[in-house]
Amino acid sequence: MSRATPRVPRAPDAAGYFGPYGGRYVPETLMAPLAELEAAYAAARRDPGYGRELDDLLPNYVGRPTPLTEAPRLSAAVGARVLLKREDLCHTGAHKINNALGQALLARRMGKRRLIAETGAGQHGVATATVAALLGLECTIYMGAVDMERQALNVFRMQYLGATVTPVTAGQQTLKEAISEAMRDWVTNVGHTYYVLGSALGAHPYPMLVRDFQSVIGREARRQCRQLTGRLPSALVACVGGGSNAIGLFHPFRNDPDVRFIGVEAGGRGIAGGQHAARFAGGRLGVLQGTKTYVLQDAQGQIRLTHSVSAGLDYAAVGPEHAWLRDLGRAEYAHVTDRQAVRALRRLAELEGLLAALESAHAIAYLFQPARPWKKNDLLLVNLSGRGDKDVAQLAAWEAALSC
Numbered sequence: 001m002s003r004a005t006p007r008v009p010r011a012p013d014a015a016g017y018f019g020p021y022g023g024r025y026v027p028e029t030l031m032a033p034l035a036e037l038e039a040a041y042a043a044a045r046r047d048p049g050y051g052r053e054l055d056d057l058l059p060n061y062v063g064r065p066t067p068l069t070e071a072p073r074l075s076a077a078v079g080a081r082v083l084l085k086r087e088d089l090c091h092t093g094a095h096k097i098n099n100a101l102g103q104a105l106l107a108r109r110m111g112k113r114r115l116i117a118e119t120g121a122g123q124h125g126v127a128t129a130t131v132a133a134l135l136g137l138e139c140t141i142y143m144g145a146v147d148m149e150r151q152a153l154n155v156f157r158m159q160y161l162g163a164t165v166t167p168v169t170a171g172q173q174t175l176k177e178a179i180s181e182a183m184r185d186w187v188t189n190v191g192h193t194y195y196v197l198g199s200a201l202g203a204h205p206y207p208m209l210v211r212d213f214q215s216v217i218g219r220e221a222r223r224q225c226r227q228l229t230g231r232l233p234s235a236l237v238a239c240v241g242g243g244s245n246a247i248g249l250f251h252p253f254r255n256d257p258d259v260r261f262i263g264v265e266a267g268g269r270g271i272a273g274g275q276h277a278a279r280f281a282g283g284r285l286g287v288l289q290g291t292k293t294y295v296l297q298d299a300q301g302q303i304r305l306t307h308s309v310s311a312g313l314d315y316a317a318v319g320p321e322h323a324w325l326r327d328l329g330r331a332e333y334a335h336v337t338d339r340q341a342v343r344a345l346r347r348l349a350e351l352e353g354l355l356a357a358l359e360s361a362h363a364i365a366y367l368f369q370p371a372r373p374w375k376k377n378d379l380l381l382v383n384l385s386g387r388g389d390k391d392v393a394q395l396a397a398w399e400a401a402l403s404c
């Protein structure tokens with residue numbers, strides 16, 4: 001699978017751009033809080049004390065390093081050697097806590113006593129509520145009223161951890177509206193409130209910040225892969241919602257030109273019908289919630305409704321760094337349907353005894369595509385971004401619908 005791959009320049013630039021993407025497209029009232037955050041993050045990175053706190057909590061609280069697991073039966077089924085990076089084994093069940101913890105420590109360092117966050121499926125809300133409890137901070141989570149109904153278990157988890165979950169009833173009552181509401185809260189309460197953004201999205205410096213906190217995935221995976229196999233992977237495969245688990249895996253390999261980057265988006269019910277969240281298949285350049293990137297929108301620039309069986313991939317915009325890596329030819333993006341993802345989830349469970357999240361199943365489904373652009377000798381490193389306990393009710397409903 002090797003070929004010439006362009007070198008990736010250092011990014012973002014001082015204004016927060018990854019090539020033409022990213023930036024800071026927000027109302028004037030948010031400019032000062034974002035500048036404060038940027039300065040605080042720069043200072044924290046220079047402070048060894050801040051690094052030590054993370055270096056203590058990542059192993060002792062989150063459970064890092066997560067293993068890199070051989071998947072022999074899956075490998076035989078797909079015709080290449082597959083290694084799985086086990087973010088499903090992080091505390092709270094997904095990679096989201098890597099970022100939530102890094103930002104919460106930053107918040108405390110900034111003297112903020114209250115965390116706010118938005119959540120769709122509830123995973124980022126649970127991660128934020130968890131670290132808020134750990135650090136003794138107040139916590140309010142904004143969640144669309146429709147999502148609250150669909151993800152009742154995660155709502156309960158957040159409340160049990162001491163967070164206030166505030167329903168958002170505007171528009172579609174899902175993630176996009178929850179983000180807008182969290183931004184409104186932040187502007188109003190910025191003196192004592194920190195906004196923990198959940199993916200590699202939003203206005204600068206969030207895409208960089210989230211990427212940096214999630215890069216622990218790729219740093220570990222790179223080291224583990226060399227220890228285990230004596231070489232680097234042929235390709236990295238990760239699902240792409242906002243893009244944080246994927247960019248966290250990719251980033252530490254950016255100067256390894258022979259390692260291919262493959263992001264997998266949610267193809268939903270298929271691209272043709274428009275019921276999907278594959279921004280690179282159906283989107284075009286636009287601005288959504290603070291950043292310039294690929295956005296699913298209609299001819300008038302109205303944000304399109306999206307669909308995915310997996311709530312964590314169901315968003316109209318993709319992280320700006322992904323758009324740039326794609327332009328550079330450094331990363332490729334594919335999409336798989338709901339049906340392919342659910343089928344891959346079942347096959348992974350039966351072949352390896354792993355119940356993955358529906359999001360992560362999109363990366364696994366890529367391995368089962370009919371056209372397999374790899375050889376037996378190739379090494380595919382796949383990010384298992386989360387575990388599937390949260391999806392069991394939905395899977396049961398899916399199976400029931402199939403059998404009647």
Ligand SMILES: *Cc1c(COP(=O)(O)O)cnc(C)c1O
Pocket residue numbers: 094095096123124198199200239240241242243244245246312313357359360385386387
């Ligand atoms: C939220 C989530 C995703 C999608 O978010 P990214 O920012 O694209 O990583 C993927 N997998 C799991 C398990 C999630 O909870």
